[in-house]
Amino acid sequence: MIFHIPWIYVPVRNVLAIWHQLTKYEIPELTKPSVIMRDRGRVEEIIRNMHRAGPGALQVISDFDMTLTRFAFNGKRCPTSHNILDNSSLISEECTSKLANLLSHYYPIEIDNSLSVEEKVPHMVEWWTRAHDLLVQQRIKKDQLAKAVRESDAMLRDGYEVFFGSLKDHSIPLLIFSAGLGDILEEVIKHNGVFHPNIRVFSNYMEFDENGVLCSFKGQLIHTFNKREGALLNPDQFEQLQDRPNILLLGDSMGDLTMADGVQNVQNILRIGYLNDKVEERRDAYVGSYDIVLVKDETLDVPNAILNYITEGK
Numbered sequence: 001m002i003f004h005i006p007w008i009y010v011p012v013r014n015v016l017a018i019w020h021q022l023t024k025y026e027i028p029e030l031t032k033p034s035v036i037m038r039d040r041g042r043v044e045e046i047i048r049n050m051h052r053a054g055p056g057a058l059q060v061i062s063d064f065d066m067t068l069t070r071f072a073f074n075g076k077r078c079p080t081s082h083n084i085l086d087n088s089s090l091i092s093e094e095c096t097s098k099l100a101n102l103l104s105h106y107y108p109i110e111i112d113n114s115l116s117v118e119e120k121v122p123h124m125v126e127w128w129t130r131a132h133d134l135l136v137q138q139r140i141k142k143d144q145l146a147k148a149v150r151e152s153d154a155m156l157r158d159g160y161e162v163f164f165g166s167l168k169d170h171s172i173p174l175l176i177f178s179a180g181l182g183d184i185l186e187e188v189i190k191h192n193g194v195f196h197p198n199i200r201v202f203s204n205y206m207e208f209d210e211n212g213v214l215c216s217f218k219g220q221l222i223h224t225f226n227k228r229e230g231a232l233l234n235p236d237q238f239e240q241l242q243d244r245p246n247i248l249l250l251g252d253s254m255g256d257l258t259m260a261d262g263v264q265n266v267q268n269i270l271r272i273g274y275l276n277d278k279v280e281e282r283r284d285a286y287v288g289s290y291d292i293v294l295v296k297d298e299t300l301d302v303p304n305a306i307l308n309y310i311t312e313g314k
């Protein structure tokens with residue numbers, strides 16, 4: 001029978017193979033050694049769907065600390081938005097040391113693979129509450145925040161100009177969900193000259209008194225593992241984004257995986273996770289949950305390449 005003639009099979013198989021490897025040629029960054037994918041075929045299918053729908057159907061939902069910012073530079077840890085303040089001259093030495101003690105106690109709990117999210121949550125609430133109480137005692141002035149950021153070692157990941165620039169150029173909304181400090185992270189983005197109008201930030205914002213002195217924190221506390229609630233509790237913020245059914249999600253914590261839960265009618269979601277620390281212990285959990293895992297990758301090369309492919313010629 002004709003279907004049994006091998007020469008028919010060969011070209012068909014070749015065509016399928018070429019189709020399957022399309023993104024390998026279009027997006028060579030996906031072959032970087034830092035990239036791990038549980039299901040390459042599925043990733044390619046999602047990216048192809050997003051390319052077909054174009055930038056008008058896309059939104060980017062991202063974490064900030066250790067996702068848009070570098071985890072380390074020249075072998076030295078980079079600060080989170082909290083750390084920028086903790087290590088600045090706006091804080092007394094005693095307070096800096098208390099905040100460092102909190103970090104060394106609670107951070108290992110945050111990233112402990114043997115604990116469930118439910119077990120971690122009370123510790124995270126305790127950490128954030130204690131840290132924010134300490135900050136409020138320091139009478140920090142609003143007009144000194146920019147200086148603290150300028151003098152810090154905070155760095156956006158390599159390739160940030162292309163990332164922020166291409167989202168702006170294609171009018172793709174960038175939603176930043178951060179358990180860090182909103183006032184500080186905005187300063188980091190402004191300091192790097194990329195705080196474009198397509199950016200919206202959900203984070204812990206400071207309340208200042210009439211003298212511009214920090215007196216409390218606004219609204220519900222956001223910690224690493226309740227970003228999902230934040231998204232669900234803010235349906236108005238997502239309303240105008242409901243017509244963008246494709247989501248590129250960037251995170252570095254398991255808590256970041258649910259950041260897009262407030263968006264309805266999602267058609268395609270691609271979750272990219274930065275695995276910065278405790279790689280061996282956490283690799284399996286990350287590969288099981290994120291579509292693309294970037295291991296000790298300090299760049300935005302992969303998200304940039306995917307965005308470039310999606311927006312190509314549009």
Ligand code: TMP
Pocket residue numbers: 063064065066080081082083099102103110127128131177178179180223224253255
């Ligand atoms: P996020 O990146 O998920 O938004 O979380 C913010 C990070 O901030 C999280 O990894 C813990 C860290 N953090 C500090 O470094 N210092 C602090 O005082 C607190 C409360 C959190």
Ligand code: MG
Pocket residue numbers: 063064065066067251252253
């Ligand atoms: Mg983070």
